[in-house]
Amino acid sequence: MRTITFDIDRFDGSRSWTQSYSFEHDPAHTVLSCLIAIKEKQDPTLNFTASCRSAICGSCAVRVNGNAVLACDTKLDSVLKQWGSDRLQISPLGNFTVLSDLVVDWSPKIERLRTARTGLKARKEFTAETGCQQTPAEFARIQKQWDCILCGCCASECNKLTDDRRDFLEPFVYTHANRYAQDSRSAEPMLHVREMLGRGLWKCLHCMECVTKCPKQIAPAADISAMRALAYANGVTDGKGPRHAAAFRTDLENTGRLNEVRLVPRTEGLIDAATGRMSFTFRMLKSGKLSTREATKLYFVDNSPIEGLDGLRKIIRYRRAK
Amino acid sequence: MNRKYAFFPGCVLDGAAHEARMATEAVAGRIGVELVEIPGWSCCGASQTQDVDPEAALAANARNLALAEKMGLDVLTACSTCALMLRTARQTLMNGRMADVNEALATADLEYKGTAEVSHILWLLADTIQDWAPMVKTPLSKLQVASFYGCHTVRPPKVMGYENHLAPHSMEAIITACGAKPVLIPDRLKCCGFHAVFPAEQTAHRLTASAADNARKNGADCLLTPCPLCHMQLDMYQPDAREDTGKGGETPVLHLTQLVGLALGIEHEKLGLSKHIVSTDALLAKC
Numbered sequence: 001m002r003t004i005t006f007d008i009d010r011f012d013g014s015r016s017w018t019q020s021y022s023f024e025h026d027p028a029h030t031v032l033s034c035l036i037a038i039k040e041k042q043d044p045t046l047n048f049t050a051s052c053r054s055a056i057c058g059s060c061a062v063r064v065n066g067n068a069v070l071a072c073d074t075k076l077d078s079v080l081k082q083w084g085s086d087r088l089q090i091s092p093l094g095n096f097t098v099l100s101d102l103v104v105d106w107s108p109k110i111e112r113l114r115t116a117r118t119g120l121k122a123r124k125e126f127t128a129e130t131g132c133q134q135t136p137a138e139f140a141r142i143q144k145q146w147d148c149i150l151c152g153c154c155a156s157e158c159n160k161l162t163d164d165r166r167d168f169l170e171p172f173v174y175t176h177a178n179r180y181a182q183d184s185r186s187a188e189p190m191l192h193v194r195e196m197l198g199r200g201l202w203k204c205l206h207c208m209e210c211v212t213k214c215p216k217q218i219a220p221a222a223d224i225s226a227m228r229a230l231a232y233a234n235g236v237t238d239g240k241g242p243r244h245a246a247a248f249r250t251d252l253e254n255t256g257r258l259n260e261v262r263l264v265p266r267t268e269g270l271i272d273a274a275t276g277r278m279s280f281t282f283r284m285l286k287s288g289k290l291s292t293r294e295a296t297k298l299y300f301v302d303n304s305p306i307e308g309l310d311g312l313r314k315i316i317r318y319r320r321a322k
Numbered sequence: 323m324n325r326k327y328a329f330f331p332g333c334v335l336d337g338a339a340h341e342a343r344m345a346t347e348a349v350a351g352r353i354g355v356e357l358v359e360i361p362g363w364s365c366c367g368a369s370q371t372q373d374v375d376p377e378a379a380l381a382a383n384a385r386n387l388a389l390a391e392k393m394g395l396d397v398l399t400a401c402s403t404c405a406l407m408l409r410t411a412r413q414t415l416m417n418g419r420m421a422d423v424n425e426a427l428a429t430a431d432l433e434y435k436g437t438a439e440v441s442h443i444l445w446l447l448a449d450t451i452q453d454w455a456p457m458v459k460t461p462l463s464k465l466q467v468a469s470f471y472g473c474h475t476v477r478p479p480k481v482m483g484y485e486n487h488l489a490p491h492s493m494e495a496i497i498t499a500c501g502a503k504p505v506l507i508p509d510r511l512k513c514c515g516f517h518a519v520f521p522a523e524q525t526a527h528r529l530t531a532s533a534a535d536n537a538r539k540n541g542a543d544c545l546l547t548p549c550p551l552c553h554m555q556l557d558m559y560q561p562d563a564r565e566d567t568g569k570g571g572e573t574p575v576l577h578l579t580q581l582v583g584l585a586l587g588i589e590h591e592k593l594g595l596s597k598h599i600v601s602t603d604a605l606l607a608k609c
Contacts, residue, residue, distance in 0.1 A: 067488055082488060159473075159513040163525045203522040205529075206369050207513035208477035212487065219478075228373040241521040245373040252371060252382055256364040258333035267520050283561065288597045289338050307362035308389075311430025315385050318426040319377040 001025075002086065004076070006034060008046065009091040011098050018089075019043075025086070031079065032060050032071035035090070035102075048102035055215060058149030061156070062102050063091040068156035070215040094156040095165065109152070112169055115195050116177035123187045138184035145179035145223065147216040148172055154210035154220050160203060168200035171210035171220030178223035181230055190234055193227045201227060202241025243267050253313055256306030261290075261298035323453040325446075327398035328390035328438065329357035330408065332550070333365050335400060338558070339550035341594025345579035346400045346443055348592045352583075353454040355446065357398065360389050366407035368551075369474070369517055383411030384423045384434055391438035400443040400579065402474040402549035403517075408440040409481050444475060444548035444578055445484045448492035451499045459587030461501025464608040467581065468505040468542035469493035470533055470556065472549035473513050487511075493546065496578065500585035505542040509533040514547075516555035530556055530563035534573035543605050548578040557599045574602045584609050 002025035010019050021038045029037075032050055039046045048071075050060035055073040062071050064079050065088055080086060096104035126132040155161055155170035177192040193201075201224060210220040232242055247266040251258050265273040284290040306312070335343035350357050363386050365371075367379035386408060390397045399405050415423055416436055424433055447454070471490060479487040490511070494504040514533065515526025533556060537545045547553050557575040564570065575598070583593040584606075595602045 065488070082486060084489070159529065160518070160522065160525060163528055167522075203518055203525070205473075205513045205515055205522065205525065206517040207473045209473075211478040217480075225373050225376070229376055232374045239521070241518075242374065244520050245370040248365060248368055248370040249375045249378055252365050252367070252378060256362070257336070258365050258368065260333070260337045280558070280562065283599050284338070284558070287599050289340070289558070289599070306364055308430065309362075311432070312362075312364055312382065312385055314429040315381045315426045315432075316378045318429050319381040319423070320375070322377075322422065322426070 004034070004080070005087045006038065007087065007089045008038075008101070009089070010046075010101050011092075013100065025076075027077055029076040030072055031062065031064060031069060031074045031076060031090075034076055035062075035071060046102075047100040056149060058151035061093055061151040061153050063089075063093060063156060065089050066091065066094075066157070068093055068153035068213045070151055070153060073215050093152050095158060095161040095170070096152060096155070104152070106150075106152075109155075109170055113150075113173050113176060115169070115199055116173050116180070117192050117195055118176050118180060120180060120183060120185060121187045121191065122185050126185060132185045134184045141182050141184070142179050144216075144218050145175050145182075148175055148179075148218055149216060151215060153213040153215055154218075157209040157213060159207040159209060160200070160205045168203050169196070171224075173199075174201070174204075174227065175218055175220045175223045178227050181227055189230065193231050193234075193236075196227055197231055197236060201231070202239060240267050251303070253316060254305075255303040256309050256312055257303045259298050259303055261295050262302075323354035323450055325354070325450075326356040326358065326395060327441070327446075328393045328395035329359045330363055330366075330386065330390070330397050330399040330404055330440075331359065332399060332401040332404035333368070334550045334554065338554055339577070341597040342400055342550045342553065342577045342579065344592060344594040345577055345583050345588075348588045349447075349579045349583045349586065350443075352586050352588060353450070353457060355398075358393060358395065360386065360393065360397070362389060366404045369403050369407060379407070380411055380414060380419070380423065381426055383408050384415060384427055385430070385432060387412055387415070387438055387440075388427050388432040388434040391434055392432070396438055397440040398443060398446060399440065400548075400577075401551065402442065402444075402472045403551050405440055405442045406474040406481060412436070412440060413481055442475065442484070442548065444492055444496075447496055447578070447582060448485075451495060454582070454586070455499045458499070458501060458585045460585055460609060462581070462585050462609055463501045465502040465544070465605070466505045466542050467497045467502045467544055467546045467576075468507045468537040468540060469497065469510055470507075470514070470537075470545045470547045470552060470575075471511055472547055472552040473511075475548055476511065493548065493578070496582065497546065500581055502581070502585075505537070505540050507533070507536040507540050507542070509536050514552040514555040516551045519555060519559065524566065526555065527559065527563040527566040530559055531567040531569040534560055534563065534575075535569040535571070537573045538571050542573070543608060544574040544576050544602075546576050546578060546581055550577065553577055560600055572600045574598065574600045574605045576602070576605075
């Protein structure tokens with residue numbers, strides 16, 4: 001008999017411990033059906049949430065060996081193969097407050113979701129009589145975001161949230177904000193973006209954990225990027241984040257290559273860069289990563305233009321015009 | 323080994339991480355991989371340009387791919403973010419954007435058909451261990467090395483997809499082939515913070531300090547990364563991270579190709595080992 005063991009992180013409100021449960025391997029099992037079998041046959045005190053068992057309700061997300069999965073949508077065999085072991089650690093989602101065993105507290109997360117101002121404020125031409133129609137192409141721009149089932153997987157291993165959740169939101173919040181910001185029927189797309197700008201929109205680390213973990217193949221990092229671009233196009237160009245990103249675009253069109261020496265003053269402003277980055281600059285020069293001559297050339301002259309720069313400019317401008 | 327690639331160095335290999343270019347070219351030359359630099363390659367956007375101008379980012383990378391395809395070669399890069407940007411662009415083109423982006427490329431007499439693929443030096447080295455391991459002249463048996471994969475080396479797996487993104491082993495296989503001992507640290511698959519070092523500086527510093535500190539606490543002589551941007555963050559900003567967090571001690575950081583170069587017996591000067599912020603002297607004394 002092949003035996004599978006789940007080491008489950010338990011919590012009873014005051015005490016934490018890990019409890020092991022072993023059971024016979026069954027290729028038909030999902031992670032959720034294993035948890036249900038444990039609760040029914042071995043330990044009725046084990047707490048977890050689950051409802052639809054069809055990857056629709058989003059309530060059964062847990063971590064397997066530290067990585068979030070939707071338990072009902074994850075075949076046991078797939079995780080056994082992935083980890084090359086018949087023993088798995090089952091934990092509650094990361095970056096959530098644990099209430100009991102694998103049950104996490106969604107109340108504060110829903111409050112944070114409210115900051116995205118979810119809900120469509122329709123454009124004036126729409127009426128109750130004519131409706132709020134949009135073309136298939138317009139719907140396609142927000143279709144993926146509508147798939148979000150609020151399971152929390154995207155937030156569990158987000159590196160920024162793990163470090164500090166005071167100045168960043170759960171990735172699904174940005175996805176929901178972008179869902180309304182990109183909706184062709186919206187009277188005020190920037191309403192949602194503005195709220196996110198003040199809540200960490202430019203602080204995403206690009207760690208790609210959210211994109212990797214979403215069981216619905218939504219890309220919250222792309223939603224963050226799309227809202228940044230929308231904000232920039234609407235004139236919100238100040239701040240370290242937008243200035244930093246814009247510097248790359250400027251260099252792309254100026255010479256085709258990044259000018260590393262101008263990047264910091266462009267991002268932080270000349271005075272802040274000169275005062276705050278002095279020791280950094282000194283160590284770059286001392287290590288030979290940068291020579292004084294090279295730095296002077298880059299700052300006052302720029303990189304030499306790449307071969308075919310005119311072609312690159314034509315391609316970019318053609319795409320933009322489209 | 324006899325392989326040839328269209329080489330995409332990326333901006334940092336021509337700038338602050340020039341030593342990574344030196345090491346990449348030295349190792350490639352030693353193991354029989356010919357790197358032909360793509361003429362007129364442009365910045366990939368570095369996971370930044372798309373935030374202000376997504377069409378410019380896509381167009382620039384479509385052009386990079388078209389230039390490589392014109393050479394009749396697959397692309398090889400030594401930067402994980404460059405690899406992610408190029409592979410993302412390729413995936414976008416292959417999934418319905420080919421025709422309209424080719425309209426733009428036509429304005430510069432270019433076309434991308436989708437034949438040129440994009441690979442990473444890590445993947446090449448991992449796939450060819452059996453070819454270059456016999457060339458190891460200086461087994462690094464006294465070195466303990468903590469791998470730091472870098473987010474964009476493995477994530478998102480639908481774009482990168484070389485190996486199991488949750489439990490990769492390519493770095494450890496290469497470390498072992500070099501004769502060194504792999505050390506697993508909790509930060510192995512974490513973010514270094516580089517892409518948000520300006521808007522989220524404190525977070526970036528804490529992540530950097532954690533990786534450096536955990537490597538040292540676990541007995542590693544150095545961190546090893548296949549991404550020059552992770553290297554810049556972990557090495558160049560390590561003094562700032564140390565100062566901000568109070569986590570003491572210095573941890574040298576090597577580029578993947580520097581470690582392989584050391585094992586292959588390539589001279590230290592050719593690997594740019596003196597061009598680091600955190601000194602590699604103590605580490606080199608063990609080689």
